[in-house]
Amino acid sequence: MSPRRVTLADVAKIAGVSPTTASLVLSGRGRELRISQDVEQRVLKAAAELQYRPNIVSVGLRTGTTRTIGFVSDTIATSRLAGDMIKGALEAARERGFMLFIGETEGDPELERLLLQAMHDRQVDGLILAAMYTRTIRVPKVMGAAPAVLLNALPKQRSPLPSVLPDEVEAGRRAARVLLDAGHREGIHLVGAGPGRRDVPPGGSVAAVERLIGIREVLGEAGVKVAGGHVCADWQPEYGLAATRALLEGARPRALICFNDRIALGAYQALDDFGLKVPGDVSVVSFDDHPIAAWMRPKLTTVALPHYELGRKAVDVLFAEMGRDGDDAVQEGAVREGEVREGEVHRVPMPVRLRESVAAATP
Amino acid sequence: MSPRRVTLADVAKIAGVSPTTASLVLSGRGRELRISQDVEQRVLKAAAELQYRPNIVSVGLRTGTTRTIGFVSDTIATSRLAGDMIKGALEAARERGFMLFIGETEGDPELERLLLQAMHDRQVDGLILAAMYTRTIRVPKVMGAAPAVLLNALPKQRSPLPSVLPDEVEAGRRAARVLLDAGHREGIHLVGAGPGRRDVPPGGSVAAVERLIGIREVLGEAGVKVAGGHVCADWQPEYGLAATRALLEGARPRALICFNDRIALGAYQALDDFGLKVPGDVSVVSFDDHPIAAWMRPKLTTVALPHYELGRKAVDVLFAEMGRDGDDAVQEGAVREGEVREGEVHRVPMPVRLRESVAAATP
DNA sequence: CTGTTAGCGCCTTCAC
């Protein structure tokens, strides 16, 4: 059916040289080995005419490198968030001539093992293990086989794998500053978690813990006291609605820091039910920049999860990891003796999206 | 660093047989060639002990098959829709032991060519070319190299490639029937396209054309006249808002068929502005089942785009295509002489999600 | 029934 692929041998034959010579020229090492201009031109010409493309499978077998990286996440479709992460990874990889294998574990450890195996069988050069929601994960043993990076996740046990995460603490600080900058100093309520440092939903949500730290830090330093906090068992609109309703029955908030946009959606609803206007009566700031944030009315000011950047960063870190192969660790600057390089954590900034839900505080 | 992978030769040596024999046993063809139980057991045992896994790259080089399929779409991250499509494809592929390469062209033909090349270089066994929004696409020449399927897209020129698409015409019929079943026969307005068969937004939107056909067909057959129709240049909330406002200034609709959920979001807003209640005053039915549909208040009744199923179906069709390799076309039933098998179109049903935005018509 | 030989396409010694 389809004509046989053109091989290096074909090119060599047309150019009238040996496969070796052709290989040398095409891999760019012809110059340093001082292959004659004439030969070089002939090879290049033949390759162009035949539209020669190296067979990566063959190269893979020979060299062990497939210019491919595996991306395994627990869920890919749940939201556009994962899509953006993959998109970032995809583009960063493509820029270096790498392709991505995508796999989805659905939270099933056995499936995860299978997927990782399948990728390993295909000789991937590196692996990215991603979580949909920032959290700690158990790192499967198979991961040792190739350079790897944790994306949006922290290893549950000690692990030498680097990880890439959104900078949630700084995000918390930024959310708090948005309110402070608008002059709010009183009646600030937290919805989703807080007010105490331990008041977080069950499930080990990294986001809850860290956002709370940032918020409390900035507010605390400004001498502002949090007026109230309400843990939501699940960060869904209905929980935000219920929590905000409960809050409104006993207090008159001037500003809300919602722990994510879905909670904020519920909060808007509760505020509306009580005849309160956003941002006139109550300012609202939130986290995630879920697509819905820009559709809400008024549009929600929120600190965005940088999914695209997370994906890119994971690939960058992975390449650094792959390049580290034979490198001398001493290169890395002041590495003290006996110090084990392990589990560097890379934080990606979360940008504030200033929209319409925060107004200046009226004294 | 990492211990060398265990190879077939290792297994053979431990089992005390030749690599060929080991290969035969492990590929399951030992039985038919009547290899002794003893040898079979020894090989199996050795393989298990060593945790042998065949190197797919090597198999790929030898047999030309890599158990890998390429999935190229114009956008992956724009919405969760694409994510679901990929998820469906991923799962269907995994069930058959295949992995997916993902690529994204961003609508750039050159990039598309590069991506397809890169996949071809990696010897993919098949290709899925997907579009984010249903539309006609130019099929790149490179596609001839491997079995391929068009997903959510129709070829612009004649092409032998099969395609998989949502059944938009039937979706249109279903939307219309939802209204009819609720007793609506008057004051039905279309928002996004219509009322005439040619009243569609520019850009060759397949969805607009086909949904309109289905709607007109069912309404027509029931003897119901469309009260009005409003083309929206872009199917975004603000356009739905504007169109519905314009409509409300001159008419008093009883039901709206919005051409997608984002338009419906705008329509809700306009209705609210005019003090009209959904569904008490006006029923609304829509298309897509965008995540926002379930969040709107009242929850939107809509005909869902079956992204997950589309992805699965594409893989199914692709496998059929790959299996067709040496098959005699005559197998395919009544294929008439001289008839060229080309471009079969597979339609995937769009299910109605009955929610809260449609009420019985009050006479 | 099992082993030997060969080769998929490429790259990497090593000779010339």
Add this chain to the structure above:
DNA sequence: GTGAAGGCGCTAACAG
């Protein structure tokens, strides 16, 4: 400067 030989891991012919 260039070519010949070998091997990555596996399987398809062919021997025995």
